[in-house]
Amino acid sequence: MAAALYGPGGFFTGGGSGPAQHFRTSVHASPLFAGALLRLVERVDAALGHPRTFDLVDVGAGRGELLAVLRTLLPAGLAGRVRCTAVEVAPRPAGLDPAIAWRRDVPEGIVGLLVATEWLDNVPLDVADLDDHGRLRLVLVDPATGKETLGGPPDAADLFWLSRWWPRAARAEIGWPRDTAWADAVRCVRRGCALAVDYGHLRGERPALGTLTGFRAGRQVPPVPDGSCDVTAHVAIDSAAGAAGTPYEIVSQRKALKALGIDGARPPVDLARRDPMGYLRALSAAGEAAELIDPAGLGGHWWLLHRINLDEHGSMLK
């Protein structure tokens, strides 16, 4: 999975067309998503006492789409103070706003907000399955044919994670690499918040057959690790939360976005008479909002928000 996504000629690093050509994330679905994040930025900024520089760091930034939209939305009081940084293993796209810094590693000492939308599901992991004797073995996939076979047993770290976070499964996705990646990212925030948005599951509801799948050109395809498709698996979001060692809240995207002012309500019909163009714009926004909060789609994603060294202890998502 690591080689297929991030090796030479890998799906994300091979200089291809970028994630937006292959699958639709909340970032691509609507600028309303960036607008909601702006409201979160404002809450974190207030909790930090309006620092002279507010860091806004997007990890797994794709082509920088989220930061590009967010920068255009910043109100005067924030525009001069927000320092935007995209963290990405793919190269900087041509034409990106020069005010957005681009780097491969998460900067240390962040004071502000770190966001990672649909990053953790692309952090490579191993899959374990039961053999004919009921013993757990690692799943191997031939990149040439996509054929699965069983390899050796999971190691001690894998077994430790499985016993704590994905017990009694026939087939399980061993999530500790996501926990480590997330804990390392959160550790870079000196004061402020860190937010991961991703599809995932909680301990009581792990999917019996796992979630590993592939995407190419907008279609779901078999997750063959040959560099031609995205290979992704849902995130054990509670395990990632616990690994970071700071207070956190986990809510559905539907709930989070509603708390940040997105409700998907249709505009009043009499607006159509008074202001037909305004009505159409509001209707289109309502459609986009409905997609973002649809519980069977993007609204079912999880928001994992950590508070780091903030005096304020209340929820940021109410």
Ligand SMILES: C[S@@+](CC[C@H](N)C(=O)[O-])C[C@H]1O[C@@H](n2cnc3c(N)ncnc32)[C@H](O)[C@@H]1O
């Ligand atoms: C599914 S895309 C999400 C893009 C964007 N955040 C969005 O929501 O549309 C995941 C991105 O994470 C990037 N990525 C994966 N591992 C990374 C790492 N360790 N550091 C930086 N970027 C990484 C990939 O290159 C890819 O662009």
